[in-house]
Amino acid sequence: MGRCRHDSCFPDTTCALGHLDRTDCEYWLPENEIPEPQPKLDKNDFPWNSYALGMRDLAILGGRGRPIVVGLIGPPNSGKTSLLAFLYMWLFKYGELPNWVFCGSWTLGGWESIVHYCRWTGEPPPSFPPHTSSTGRTPGLLHLCLRNKHGVARDVLFTDAPGEWFTQWAKNPNDESAVGASWVIRHSDVFLLLADCGALADFATLPQARQVTRNLTERVGALTAHVPLAFTWTKIDRELKPSIKDRLETARLQFAPYSEVWETTINKPETIAGIFSRAIELGECQRSHSVQYEPRVSNEPFLAFRGHYVDG
């Protein structure tokens, strides 16, 4: 006995294409050609696998409203993933950020994978997370659900993208290798543009670091005037010559005058918790809206219709 591959043919019906003998049909498979049913691999009874979310995973958050997307932008090694690692380590230690209490995460495995290298688990001693791989075309999204003091929960996504994407995007936003960076720029509700004091303080890396940071400031500033932007100096324990800082500050004022200026260092981890709390606050302002309801003044049918739109 064989089987038909046509979508409209069933074992107890005649051939949908009109063949009196079903074995004449091109869709008919003899028994010896029927493929073995494939075992279902990677079965998961839950809609999340705990690792960084991709585009298709965002549907699980859709029912709870649009999440706040915090975009971390910066050249390679400017500290994007390390900031995220310290954010998670902070939550591990304190359970909360200023004004926000941890209320869950669909990407605990992703967070654990980042901080794994920052832990004392034997040899080697703890270090910063590895360089974020630039394979793929969309950033990894790390999720937190946080509840504020009013009891309101908010889903927040943090982008974890390789710095090479942004370097390339700053040169040419339309470049094929900058697709992931473009996604971050398009979808973020708040940006953290990282300026790496470590690279800027070293004469060997200064020229390139300054150029990339200026390019990024110009590009981001031009495209995201409607989105909150925080110009974030990372590794501020590295002393920076005033002239270097002044030049980048000039660029910031020129291209993104509306931006806030933040500073972080791992020696004061509260600065990291503080900037993420502030970023979420800014992102929430970006998302917040109020629904204006038309006041009901009468139940009379004649008065009930007040046009398709009435300016309240």
Add this chain to the structure above:
Amino acid sequence: MNLFSRFGGIMSTADVLVLGGPATGKTHYAGQLLGRLRHDRTGALCLRPGGADDLGKFDEVLRCLEEGRAAGHTPTETWTGMKCQLITRRGEDVVLEWPDYAGERLVSLVDRRILTSEWRRSISAARAWMLFIRPSILQLHEDLLSRPTGLPPEHTTMHQCDITGIGWDDRARYVEMLQMLLFATGQSTYGRLVSPRLAIILSCWDELDVGSSPEDVFRDRLPLLNAFVSSTWLDDSWSVWALSSLGRALQQDIPDNDFVEQGPEKFGYVISPRTIEKNPDLTAPLAWLLEV
């Protein structure tokens, strides 16, 4: 919870779901609880005469405790339940069905991400969860924040990879497990929960040398889990208890003479939320969960 209307009916699922990893003391508590329910009628709950359906399931545990020895590990395949008809101080009838299982099942839930039909039945039917956490065996990792190296920071040269559940810190593991179980109940966690009521049991309390309340220890040792639970459940719907089912450590092969002489029902205690005093009534967390 008054389950009078269901009294006498056929119950195939649990009202209280017991959760806990391996070696967190679930089996000893079950044995001691059954002993208390049968022999001590001064607690908040007590057993109706003849109200236990099948003592044979706990025969080995009860025998070990009577002999002053620690019971062995629950086999992984085991899914037996203790089903009891209880009576409260106010004379209300309560049916308690408490499934017991090896803790590996819970660990594998997070790692394998497959919810068996047994889990589904228990989760959907349970009005309350009792989560056993043994603080002395938690896998907690120090990190750069809690213990800096004092050296200039360097990026690891290792490649990025996904860390499997076994390598997770237990603080994250417990949060993930509760998230998965809550998902299985079909409830949204966007608003704070009233049900299922949650009792967090810090087990083997005698192993800890602390004079703090259970909440303080929970908050200090598991801040992430504490934050998750306190922001997910309403304040009156969850509580933290300390438990020492045996009051002391027993050996599997060397009997404890005091246990043999006085009987296991004279040992063990709980510490109620916001207190530091020992309470010999081991039924107290269950009574709180069942609101009797």
